[in-house]
Amino acid sequence: MASKDKYKLENAPKDYNKKIERNSNFFRALKNSLRGIWMILVRERNMRIHIVLGFCILLAGLYYDLARSDWLWVAVAVFTVISSEFLNTIIEALVDLVVNKTYHPLAGLAKDVASGGVLVAAIFEFIILAIIFQPYIWRQFGIVTNFFHH
Numbered sequence: 001m002a003s004k005d006k007y008k009l010e011n012a013p014k015d016y017n018k019k020i021e022r023n024s025n026f027f028r029a030l031k032n033s034l035r036g037i038w039m040i041l042v043r044e045r046n047m048r049i050h051i052v053l054g055f056c057i058l059l060a061g062l063y064y065d066l067a068r069s070d071w072l073w074v075a076v077a078v079f080t081v082i083s084s085e086f087l088n089t090i091i092e093a094l095v096d097l098v099v100n101k102t103y104h105p106l107a108g109l110a111k112d113v114a115s116g117g118v119l120v121a122a123i124f125e126f127i128i129l130a131i132i133f134q135p136y137i138w139r140q141f142g143i144v145t146n147f148f149h150h
């Protein structure tokens with residue numbers, strides 16, 4: 001495989017000599033998991049966006065010196081979106097594998113529902129971030145109002 005096609009697994013030749021076996025030790029399992037994380041970062045632009053956004057949120061949280069309980073909500077919001085993107089990528093890969101580039105309404109349904117899940121998670125993240133950061137951002141502009149105080 002040419003190096004630029006390294007991450008395009010769709011066209012990878014089937015290697016029947018390669019064995020599929022259980023991960024024999026912890027470190028091999030860890031290596032495969034890290035490879036999974038690397039693959040999703042390389043292949044999915046949305047995942048890179050979520051990660052960059054996550055870092056921006058981290059910096060904003062440090063800047064505004066969020067309370068410990070706020071950090072918990074922010075972490076839940078960010079990781080929910082990232083998890084849903086993992087699930088979306090798994091479903092896309094499995095659907096492509098099963099239908100092998102042929103059209104099927106159920107394939108479309110599975111992909112659309114998976115990507116709908118990411119959208120719902122992103123809306124959840126937005127709501128959490130709005131609730132947490134609203135007072136800090138408004139104060140930045142001299143407006144001291146906390147909509148969600150009561």
Ligand SMILES: Nc1ncnc2c1ncn2[C@@H]1O[C@H](COP(=O)(O)OP(=O)(O)OP(=O)(O)O)[C@@H](O)[C@H]1O
Pocket residue numbers: 088092099101102103104105107108109111112115
């Ligand atoms: N085999 C198929 N049969 C029917 N519809 C399909 C099939 N493959 C894709 N689609 C439709 O095309 C859309 C885009 O599919 P694609 O595989 O390009 O996902 P994507 O653009 O990578 O999605 P995402 O942006 O969530 O990563 C799907 O949501 C689905 O509606």
